[in-house]
Amino acid sequence: xxxxxxxxxxxxxxxxxxxxxxxxxxxxxxxxxxxxxxxxxxxxxxxxxxxxxxxxxxxxxxxxxxxxxxxxxxxxxxxxxxxxxxxxxxxxxxxxxxxxxxxxxxxxxxxxxxxxxxxxxxxxxxxxxxxxxxxxxxxxxxxxxxxxxxxxxxxxxxxxxxxxxxxxxxxxxxxxxxxx
Amino acid sequence: xxxxxxxxxxxxxxxxxxxxxxxxxxxxxxxxxxxxxxxxxxxxxxxxxxxxxxxxxxxxxxxxxxxxxxxxxxxxxxxxxxxxxxxxxxxxxxxxxxxxxxxxxxxxxxxxxxxxxxxxxxxxxxxxxxxxxxxxxxxxxxxxxxxxxxxxxxxxxxxxxxxxxxxxxxxxxxxxxxxxxxxxxxxxxxxxxxxxxxxxxxxxxxxxxxxxxxxxxxxxxxxxxxxxxxxxxxxxxxxxxxxxxxxxxxxxxxxxxxxxxxxxxxxxxxxxxxxxxxxxxxxxxxxxxxxxxxxxxxxxxxxxxxxxxxxxxxxxxxxxxxxxxxxxxxxxxxxxxxxxxxxxxxxxxxxxxxxxxxxxxxxxxxxxxxxxxxxxxxxxxxxxxxxxxxxxxxxxxxxxxxxxxxxxxxxxxxxxxxxxxxxxxxxxxxxxxxxxxxxxxxxxxxxxxxxxxxxxxxxxxxxxxxxxxxxxxxxxxxxxxxxxxxxxxxxxxxxxxxxxxxxxxxxxxxxxxxxxxxxxxxxxxxxxxxxxxxxxxxxxxxxxxxxxxxxxxxxxxxxxxxxxxxxxxxxxxxxxxxxxxxxxxxxxxxxxxxxxxxxxxxxxxxxxxxxxxxxxxxxxxxxx
Numbered sequence: 001x002x003x004x005x006x007x008x009x010x011x012x013x014x015x016x017x018x019x020x021x022x023x024x025x026x027x028x029x030x031x032x033x034x035x036x037x038x039x040x041x042x043x044x045x046x047x048x049x050x051x052x053x054x055x056x057x058x059x060x061x062x063x064x065x066x067x068x069x070x071x072x073x074x075x076x077x078x079x080x081x082x083x084x085x086x087x088x089x090x091x092x093x094x095x096x097x098x099x100x101x102x103x104x105x106x107x108x109x110x111x112x113x114x115x116x117x118x119x120x121x122x123x124x125x126x127x128x129x130x131x132x133x134x135x136x137x138x139x140x141x142x143x144x145x146x147x148x149x150x151x152x153x154x155x156x157x158x159x160x161x162x163x164x165x166x167x168x169x170x171x172x173x174x175x176x177x178x179x180x
Numbered sequence: 181x182x183x184x185x186x187x188x189x190x191x192x193x194x195x196x197x198x199x200x201x202x203x204x205x206x207x208x209x210x211x212x213x214x215x216x217x218x219x220x221x222x223x224x225x226x227x228x229x230x231x232x233x234x235x236x237x238x239x240x241x242x243x244x245x246x247x248x249x250x251x252x253x254x255x256x257x258x259x260x261x262x263x264x265x266x267x268x269x270x271x272x273x274x275x276x277x278x279x280x281x282x283x284x285x286x287x288x289x290x291x292x293x294x295x296x297x298x299x300x301x302x303x304x305x306x307x308x309x310x311x312x313x314x315x316x317x318x319x320x321x322x323x324x325x326x327x328x329x330x331x332x333x334x335x336x337x338x339x340x341x342x343x344x345x346x347x348x349x350x351x352x353x354x355x356x357x358x359x360x361x362x363x364x365x366x367x368x369x370x371x372x373x374x375x376x377x378x379x380x381x382x383x384x385x386x387x388x389x390x391x392x393x394x395x396x397x398x399x400x401x402x403x404x405x406x407x408x409x410x411x412x413x414x415x416x417x418x419x420x421x422x423x424x425x426x427x428x429x430x431x432x433x434x435x436x437x438x439x440x441x442x443x444x445x446x447x448x449x450x451x452x453x454x455x456x457x458x459x460x461x462x463x464x465x466x467x468x469x470x471x472x473x474x475x476x477x478x479x480x481x482x483x484x485x486x487x488x489x490x491x492x493x494x495x496x497x498x499x500x501x502x503x504x505x506x507x508x509x510x511x512x513x514x515x516x517x518x519x520x521x522x523x524x525x526x527x528x529x530x531x532x533x534x535x536x537x538x539x540x541x542x543x544x545x546x547x548x549x550x551x552x553x554x555x556x557x558x559x560x561x562x563x564x565x566x567x568x569x570x571x572x573x574x575x576x577x578x579x580x581x582x583x584x585x586x587x588x589x590x591x592x593x594x595x596x597x598x599x600x601x602x603x604x605x606x607x608x609x610x611x612x613x614x615x616x617x618x619x620x621x622x623x624x625x626x627x628x629x630x631x632x633x634x635x636x637x638x639x640x641x642x643x644x645x646x647x648x649x650x651x652x653x654x655x656x657x658x659x660x661x662x663x664x665x666x667x668x669x670x671x672x673x674x675x676x677x678x679x680x681x682x683x684x685x686x687x688x689x690x691x692x693x694x695x696x697x698x699x700x701x702x703x704x705x706x707x708x709x710x711x712x713x714x715x716x717x718x719x720x721x722x723x724x725x726x727x728x729x730x731x732x733x734x735x736x737x738x739x740x741x742x743x744x745x746x747x748x749x750x751x752x753x754x755x756x757x758x759x760x761x762x763x764x765x766x767x768x769x770x771x772x773x774x775x776x777x778x779x780x781x782x783x784x785x786x787x788x789x790x791x792x793x794x795x796x797x798x799x800x801x802x803x804x
Contacts, residue, residue, distance in 0.1 A: 011787070030404075030570075031791060033402070034570055035786040039558070042559040042560075043559075043721070043724075044725045045722050045726060045729075045775055045779065048725065051779040053599050053659060055784075056660075057600055060596070060597045061601070064597075
């Protein structure tokens with residue numbers, strides 16, 4: 001059985017840090033899939049093929065987790081035994097929530113007015129706020145600080161990822177003809 | 181990995197025996213088969229040198245006709261001559277936007293519709309299998325023996341039901357399927373290998389009845405699909421239909437008979453094709469009433485009446501770009517695939533959207549089959565020049581479950597790289613609840629009613645607990661063919677209840693078995709002989725693969741583990757020499773079970789090697 005105890009960072013031979021070299025991650029991902037992908041084991045026994053399927057799915061999952069800053073941070077905290085998933089605890093700081101509520105209302109108005117530039121600037125706002133959070137997280141998670149301090153910013157980042165998805169969905173609707 | 185170059189001691193080395201592997205493009209309007217002999221992939225033509233097989237099946241009084249023979253009767257015997265069957269794969273009657281467009285006697289049945297023909301009620305799977313069988317026979321004639329492996333292409337935007345139906349058709353046609361491959365990915369492979377391309381490419385694939393857009397990143401031989409989108413019911417056929425509607429309106433024709441409709445559709449297609457190189461096309465036809473149709477269609481008018489169809493392809497393109505997190509400026513080149521991309525208005529629209537003219541240096545009819553042949557060749561174990569490439573594809577549509585209130589919960593989002601497995605936990609909502617209904621869905625919409633229902637099953641035997649105490653783990657796994665498998669398991673109390681389903685597409689395993697039996701009904705011996713031959717091929721493959729694995733990694737086994745594998749190997753060799761299929765199958769299964777732990781350890785070693793051994797240089801180089 002494939003060693004599922006190896007954590008995702010070890011799998012890709014990356015240091016256990018929030019700030020990662022994305023080029024190194026991508027290169028390691030391609031090298032690993034080059035080894036374990038089912039297409040590489042098409043001539044093997046059914047046992048080989050099953051092992052390849054499992055290993056390849058694991059590599060894909062690990063890559064997906066580390067590629068996105070929000071899931072990478074959640075994963076790092078889970079390795080410290082801290083559950084930072086927003087699904088299990090929806091409480092967030094009041095000022096953060098107020099800012100998001102205002103932004104959401106503004107976006108809904110922009111969508112109703114079919115104002116694409118306004119939506120685009122809201123999206124740019126969310127991205128800027130996300131990047132600021134990511135810098136804070138790098139300082140918290142990769143420094144000497146107590147990782148538990150990162151829990152709230154990680155959940156804020158996850159919230160922003162969802163907000164960006166919602167904004168992109170609103171934009172997508174504007175792309176399409178009014179009757180369609 | 182030099183898997184097949186290691187010969188068994190004492191046996192004659194057979195490193196250069198080429199396995200007969202083919203790539204099949206099973207298209208809406210025509211199909212092709214290609215192979216790699218030596219050098220680049222080639223399309224296999226028929227005796228008259230024609231590369232394409234019209235995807236038309238006629239249930240004639242004297243038997244089944246496929247291709248040009250069937251095409252000759254498409255207007256005179258419309259009800260028994262099935263065209264564009266690909267549009268019906270995995271579809272129910274309710275899925276068809278306009279069932280009256282088809283001249284067939286449809287029979288609705290759960291999952292997938294059927295067609296009532298002269299030869300009886302036929303499923304689209306059976307009709308497709310006739311086309312695949314014709315292609316298999318063509319290949320066997322050209323290659324001089326049975327096909328040992330096939331890659332069959334499907335539209336990237338095909339859902340699970342359509343993929344399963346395609347797999348079933350291939351099985352029914354007696355094709356050993358190595359992989360289902362997405363059409364745009366096949367095209368990208370053929371194009372990318374030919375041009376040694378690097379960077380992000382878009383593949384715009386407008387076929388006879390389906391539309392796909394895929395965005396791929398090509399990096400050092402890795403073809404990574406970033407996103408895909410499309411419309412599984414939009415293609416060149418719809419342009420023909422638009423022209424036909426225009427003729428009916430212009431010539432003020434009364435309602436048409438099925439034969440007349442087919443006649444006009446053929447004339448429309450000819451006009452469409454003519455307009456690729458001309459500014460106007462005459463449309464002349466004589467209806468069964470004796471009335472003559474004689475109209476002239478200009479290029480400008482054709483562009484005008486098909487404008488909405490072209491526009492309909494651009495929305496999926498924008499969605500695919502957005503899903504990939506890219507803008508048009510990031511796209512290095514646009515590859516056109518499918519005969520319908522010959523239409524100038526399509527080329528113009530694609531060029532305008534991407535801000536660059538599309539790449540035209542390949543044959544849009546053949547490129548998918550060629551890519552499929554290259555992959556088949558590789559998966560079959562034939563080693564060729566520069567074959568160190570890899571395809572990483574995605575699942576086109578989100579997969580999820582029905583939750584409370586008729587809403588869907590996504591488990592695997594669209595554009596996840598396959599293979600992928602993801603688990604989600606659910607719990608019971610009533611005290612003592614002993615069963616849970618699981619409804620598997622595919623699609624992007626929130627409401628269950630707007631998604632495609634793939635399967636319903638019930639997990640039974642949940643131990644009686646208070647509400648919310650049971651933990652039911654539902655695992656979705658999509659394999660490298662893009663085909664889904666769902667497992668549910670309750671594990672709180674250690675009493676495990678598990679069930680695995682292949683979502684149904686309207687044909688049960690029993691039905692497929694019956695169809696297979698029927699296709700051999702005239703020769704029961706054939707069936708037995710074939711089953712034995714298949715088991716022997718399996719055995720040879722297992723023996724070769726296990727020997728090679730032992731030669732490479734025997735140090736991973738303890739003495740008694742090695743002895744057990746050797747005993748299982750010896751047993752397969754003995755059974756391989758006999759005629760008892762069941763005995764051979766049991767020996768193969770025992771060897772397979774006995775090597776499972778070994779296979780896992782070898783995979784683990786591969787993972788370690790990938791990052792430390794010979795590949796490290798490449799990794800470091802890429803980092804720079």
